[in-house]
Amino acid sequence: MSVLEIHGLHVTVETEQGTKEILKGVDLVIREGEIHAIMGPNGSGKSTLAYTIAGHPKYTVTKGTITLDGEDVLAMTVDARARAGLFLAMQYPVEIPGVTNTNFLRTAKTAISGEAPAIRTWVKDIRETMTKLRMDSSFAERNVNEGFSGGEKKRNEILQLELLKPKFAVLDETDSGLDVDALKIVSEGVNRAAENTGLGVLLITHYTRILRYIKPDFVHVFVAGRVAEEGGRELADRLEEEGYDRFLTEANVG
Amino acid sequence: MTAASTSTALPTAEQHGIKEHSDGRFGFVPVQTRSARFRSTNVEDFPAVTGREAVWKHTPVDRVGSLISGELDGSAYAYDATPADGITVAWVGRDDARIGVAGAPEERASANAWSAFERALVISVTGEEAKEFTLTRSALGTGARGAHTIIEAAPFSQATVILQNSGSAQLTENIEIILGESANLTVVSVQEWNDDALHLANHFASVGRDARFKHVAVSLGGSVVRINPSTHLVGSGADTEMLGVYFADAGQHLEQQVYVFHDGPHGRSRVTYKGALQGEGARTVWIGDVLIGPDAVGTDSYEQNRNLVLTDGTRADSVPNLEIETGDILGAGHASATGRFDDEQLFYLQSRGITEDEARRLVVRGFLSEIVQQIGAPTLQERLQLAIEAELSAVPRAGE
Ligand SMILES: Nc1ncnc2c1ncn2[C@@H]1O[C@H](COP(=O)(O)OP(=O)(O)O)[C@@H](O)[C@H]1O
Numbered sequence A: 001m002s003v004l005e006i007h008g009l010h011v012t013v014e015t016e017q018g019t020k021e022i023l024k025g026v027d028l029v030i031r032e033g034e035i036h037a038i039m040g041p042n043g044s045g046k047s048t049l050a051y052t053i054a055g056h057p058k059y060t061v062t063k064g065t066i067t068l069d070g071e072d073v074l075a076m077t078v079d080a081r082a083r084a085g086l087f088l089a090m091q092y093p094v095e096i097p098g099v100t101n102t103n104f105l106r107t108a109k110t111a112i113s114g115e116a117p118a119i120r121t122w123v124k125d126i127r128e129t130m131t132k133l134r135m136d137s138s139f140a141e142r143n144v145n146e147g148f149s150g151g152e153k154k155r156n157e158i159l160q161l162e163l164l165k166p167k168f169a170v171l172d173e174t175d176s177g178l179d180v181d182a183l184k185i186v187s188e189g190v191n192r193a194a195e196n197t198g199l200g201v202l203l204i205t206h207y208t209r210i211l212r213y214i215k216p217d218f219v220h221v222f223v224a225g226r227v228a229e230e231g232g233r234e235l236a237d238r239l240e241e242e243g244y245d246r247f248l249t250e251a252n253v254g
Numbered sequence B: 001m002t003a004a005s006t007s008t009a010l011p012t013a014e015q016h017g018i019k020e021h022s023d024g025r026f027g028f029v030p031v032q033t034r035s036a037r038f039r040s041t042n043v044e045d046f047p048a049v050t051g052r053e054a055v056w057k058h059t060p061v062d063r064v065g066s067l068i069s070g071e072l073d074g075s076a077y078a079y080d081a082t083p084a085d086g087i088t089v090a091w092v093g094r095d096d097a098r099i100g101v102a103g104a105p106e107e108r109a110s111a112n113a114w115s116a117f118e119r120a121l122v123i124s125v126t127g128e129e130a131k132e133f134t135l136t137r138s139a140l141g142t143g144a145r146g147a148h149t150i151i152e153a154a155p156f157s158q159a160t161v162i163l164q165n166s167g168s169a170q171l172t173e174n175i176e177i178i179l180g181e182s183a184n185l186t187v188v189s190v191q192e193w194n195d196d197a198l199h200l201a202n203h204f205a206s207v208g209r210d211a212r213f214k215h216v217a218v219s220l221g222g223s224v225v226r227i228n229p230s231t232h233l234v235g236s237g238a239d240t241e242m243l244g245v246y247f248a249d250a251g252q253h254l255e256q257q258v259y260v261f262h263d264g265p266h267g268r269s270r271v272t273y274k275g276a277l278q279g280e281g282a283r284t285v286w287i288g289d290v291l292i293g294p295d296a297v298g299t300d301s302y303e304q305n306r307n308l309v310l311t312d313g314t315r316a317d318s319v320p321n322l323e324i325e326t327g328d329i330l331g332a333g334h335a336s337a338t339g340r341f342d343d344e345q346l347f348y349l350q351s352r353g354i355t356e357d358e359a360r361r362l363v364v365r366g367f368l369s370e371i372v373q374q375i376g377a378p379t380l381q382e383r384l385q386l387a388i389e390a391e392l393s394a395v396p397r398a399g400e
């Protein structure tokens, strides 16, 4: 049983005004097969948490631990984290000129499984997954995310999620900017991955609407760099009605 | 992240602003079209270079002064050649009738070479079978040299001619390329000079009726390397593919001024240059002029330049120009884009399990191999892929 554990995490970034602490003591434990929703207002540090788990060099961990099955994630390079089974679907996926999606996916798959995938099944896997995500086959030969619309980029993230089969995926506002059809398609992809591989999910979102399609086991309300409240699915319903105002007032006082 | 600009020009009569050009007799002559540029084979006809001239303004003229205005050694030099059926190589005198057939200098370094060469090297191609020929120049020495080469492809002949340049050099040269009717010729000029080499080259191609000319400029090594190929599509249905790939390291200046003159009707041209830049002071220049003359009806033309910036401290200039003097064409367009390979791209690739080294190789190899794959000389292509990888492994990584 795989487990991703975050304890007492403090993270800073360098800004023009100097060092700024963004995460102020985050505790989270995600087990294989669990879906955790992290909900919070803009600027509360959700992306910072996502990037820190993935190892983005801009973010400095000053205190706390992240472990994957007991292994120290913070000691690993970005690529080693991915090979250990972590995946980040980015809020703003990056365009890579000169590299086709096909070439990228094959290189990533080879890096993660330590050997090149068997050609026949791999090509079939890509084709089938793209079809399920309603991605035109031309996206295979296009450069990674180059000229993709916002929604196409998000689907491309989920394509990678389904093909690379990580143990844990952090989805950073994968729902933002999607119309309802695209939202359903992307949600189905996440649910497939969860069913097929026992994926653990950290679903970061600003809105509750994706939770109609992806049912979280746990909901964490994230405010001002820490978890302000935790509960089950019912907490999301309450947020949908009340918004974040209650928490923002508390945060201002604190 | 990525800055890109792409544009497609519509046919209009005059694309250039009218520039003043001093000329003794007429006071001033407006030079609108590229074909109206001043030409002379005599170096004395060109005034001293200031660095402000259109043809020099991107070039570090102080580094190539010896080639622009210095005394040049114009004697024959040693070369290596792989024997091939249907290809001969010979030195000829200045009075050879083929000299000056394909073009004449438009700037001072080119004229300096023309005035200085004692004998011209002629590579003659005959025979309809495909063949590959490599001429290697690796012992030109460190003195300033002027050279003249003629590559002549007989009607219906077919060949790939590779000019492989390495070692030391201070060379200004003119290469005339003459394609007879229906000839199919590829000329590849590979610059893998030593770090201190200076090389200014002008290639003048004249392409006959239904002939196909592929020109490839590959510049990897040298201090200042400027390859200016111009192709004159003379005959009806002439076709040219002009390709270039370059990789500039710290302090290197790699430049190419490409010119296609659609003179005859129903010609086709494709110009595609791609370059990578890495390291402090790495500098590249691409200027692409396409002129579609009044008789060039049915022309189909497209030119593009793409640059990939790998580190800070580099500069890539990219200037496409299109002049169209007939409304009756199939199409003409140009595109130019300079994109940055930055830390966010590196992070993205690494976050998918790909190591940092592999990530860089993936991006640069993918970007440049589009050109390398089109050369049509498998052994050379393989070697160039390795040479590009070697350039990459010399990358000082960000933050190290
Ligand atoms: N690289 C950075 N440089 C400077 N400030 C940053 C950086 N990343 C995040 N921040 C700041 O940290 C706070 C949290 O940002 P973020 O994690 O993106 O929040 P969220 O994803 O919840 O909207 C914001 O105030 C943001 O401006």
Ligand SMILES: [Mg+2]
Residues within 6 Å of the ligand: A046, A047, A048, A091, A172, A173
């Ligand atoms: Mg965010």
